[in-house]
Amino acid sequence: MTMTKYLFRTALLLCVLLLSLTACKKEDPRWSEADKKSKEAIEAKKQAQESGALPKPEEGGSFNKFFPKNEPGFEMIASQEKTGFAEYKLKKDGKDLAMIAISDVANNPQAADKFKSSTKMIGGFPAVDQGSTATAVLVGGRFQVKVLSRDASFTKANREAWLQKVNLAGLAAMK
Amino acid sequence: MSQSIFELINELPTSGATVMSLKALDYIVPGEWQNISGFENMITLVTGESDQAMIQQIGERAITLYNDPAEGYQRAVWLYQTANSIGGKLGAAALANKIGESVSFLSFLEKITPKADKAQAIDFSIKVAAEIIAYAKINGIPGDGVAEFMGAVGDYGKESIMRLAALTCFDGLIPLGPDFLRKIEEFISGLVPTDLTSNPAFSAVSSMIPGGGADGQLGFVQQGFNSIKGWMGNFVSSKGITAEGVVGSLKNYIDIADDKLDYVAGFLDATTNYFDYTGVQTVGRRLIERAVAEI
Numbered sequence: 001m002t003m004t005k006y007l008f009r010t011a012l013l014l015c016v017l018l019l020s021l022t023a024c025k026k027e028d029p030r031w032s033e034a035d036k037k038s039k040e041a042i043e044a045k046k047q048a049q050e051s052g053a054l055p056k057p058e059e060g061g062s063f064n065k066f067f068p069k070n071e072p073g074f075e076m077i078a079s080q081e082k083t084g085f086a087e088y089k090l091k092k093d094g095k096d097l098a099m100i101a102i103s104d105v106a107n108n109p110q111a112a113d114k115f116k117s118s119t120k121m122i123g124g125f126p127a128v129d130q131g132s133t134a135t136a137v138l139v140g141g142r143f144q145v146k147v148l149s150r151d152a153s154f155t156k157a158n159r160e161a162w163l164q165k166v167n168l169a170g171l172a173a174m175k
Numbered sequence: 176m177s178q179s180i181f182e183l184i185n186e187l188p189t190s191g192a193t194v195m196s197l198k199a200l201d202y203i204v205p206g207e208w209q210n211i212s213g214f215e216n217m218i219t220l221v222t223g224e225s226d227q228a229m230i231q232q233i234g235e236r237a238i239t240l241y242n243d244p245a246e247g248y249q250r251a252v253w254l255y256q257t258a259n260s261i262g263g264k265l266g267a268a269a270l271a272n273k274i275g276e277s278v279s280f281l282s283f284l285e286k287i288t289p290k291a292d293k294a295q296a297i298d299f300s301i302k303v304a305a306e307i308i309a310y311a312k313i314n315g316i317p318g319d320g321v322a323e324f325m326g327a328v329g330d331y332g333k334e335s336i337m338r339l340a341a342l343t344c345f346d347g348l349i350p351l352g353p354d355f356l357r358k359i360e361e362f363i364s365g366l367v368p369t370d371l372t373s374n375p376a377f378s379a380v381s382s383m384i385p386g387g388g389a390d391g392q393l394g395f396v397q398q399g400f401n402s403i404k405g406w407m408g409n410f411v412s413s414k415g416i417t418a419e420g421v422v423g424s425l426k427n428y429i430d431i432a433d434d435k436l437d438y439v440a441g442f443l444d445a446t447t448n449y450f451d452y453t454g455v456q457t458v459g460r461r462l463i464e465r466a467v468a469e470i
Contacts, residue, residue: 028185028214030231031179031214031235034238035179038238042242042243060315060317064319065319077330079317079464080317081316082315086317087468099464107469130229131226131229132223133222133224148222148467148468149223
């Protein structure tokens with residue numbers, strides 16, 4: 001085999017290899033765009049918080065005292081506690097029923113937008129349903145309290161009832 | 176940052192040695208671990224949500240949370256990947272996950288060198304330390320006070336409990352035998368800081384282990400082991416887990432032609448990456464749980 005042929009074949013092989021590698025890399029158009037935009041959004045939020053244009057989120061631990069505790073027959077298990085966010089799992093007889101979360105919208109300001117079209121109040125605060133599993137209230141324009149069903153037996157009415165077991169007035173006073 | 180969370184989850188293999196070995200442990204933690212393929216599927220599975228607009232919002236928020244280095248999720252994934260990728264790896268795991276359903280033990284046998292017990296004990300306790308640190312990176316320290324925090328830790332389920340089951344069986348019981356906890360305790364309590372600093376697994380993750388130096392880090396690793404040994408001993412006895420039982424179940428999924436336990440352990444170490452695999456799933460689940468609550 002001449003040198004040219006050898007080089008040609010090697011180059012061809014490389015092309016095939018590269019093509020198959022590219023084909024293996026799963027592009028996912030549904031999320032790729034969001035991935036790119038998120039990096040700009042993270043930077044913009046950081047700058048807005050540093051300049052004071054956006055408030056700094058409260059510590060997640062400061063929300064713990066507002067969650068319902070000691071509800072007979074139910075277990076409330078602390079699940080996550082991050083800056084501006086705390087979440088508990090609601091269980092009964094060992095089964096997951098729902099998640100209850102308090103989040104500071106300073107972390108994600110557009111979360112407050114949906115409450116502008118709210119048509120109902122829960123515990124004196126604007127409330128919305130989201131998708132088929134979530135009901136939320138916005139407390140003091142700043143803190144979102146959300147109950148998410150994790151079992152078919154836990155209905156929208158249950159979500160609304162448990163939202164009112166959260167100390168919403170206490171949370172509003174924290175603002 | 177190398178990969179986004181949706182890519183990490185989309186690229187989790189759905190067959191191969193890791194998946195087969197985890198399926199083999201299902202009898203210990205029935206139904207907890209699922210072979211979830213794809214980011215959207217995971218969102219639906221975790222939230223029970225089928226509304227596409229909602230799924231889009233949840234996914235976008237989860238991606239943003241993951242991409243923010245200050246949130247700690249990337250560090251957790253790095254810990255799971257790094258603590259998994261050292262010690263005895265032959266670069267065979269990637270291959271084993273690509274060759275499909277049938278994984279032949281014999282094809283790897285000649286490449287397997289069983290790890291010395293001391294090295295195995297150190298690798299085990301470094302995975303425990305990595306698990307503790309990753310937990311705090313992912314979840315924070317949830318709850319008011321120690322009792323609530325212990326309740327949070329005690330609520331391990333799904334892929335997290337499977338990871339601990341695999342740690343128990345694949346890194347403890349099979350390589351070290353039924354008294355693995357006592358053996359590890361002996362090795363770990365007798366370690367000096369240079370034992371750690373000369374260990375490749377420790378060197379790789381040491382920047383993330385608190386303690387302000389090798390002395391303090393050794394203390395952290397020892398405390399980490401002490402904090403999990405009671406739970407793990409109870410886990411083994413209450414579920415009646417034996418090495419023979421685990422190997423018997425593995426044989427339903429993987430062609431293991433040999434009952435020499437240290438070779439089975441070496442084979443699993445070389446061909447599976449359960450720590451990384453279930454770690455990515457745990458981070459994905461927690462991100463999705465937070466994202467749906469924050470949107």
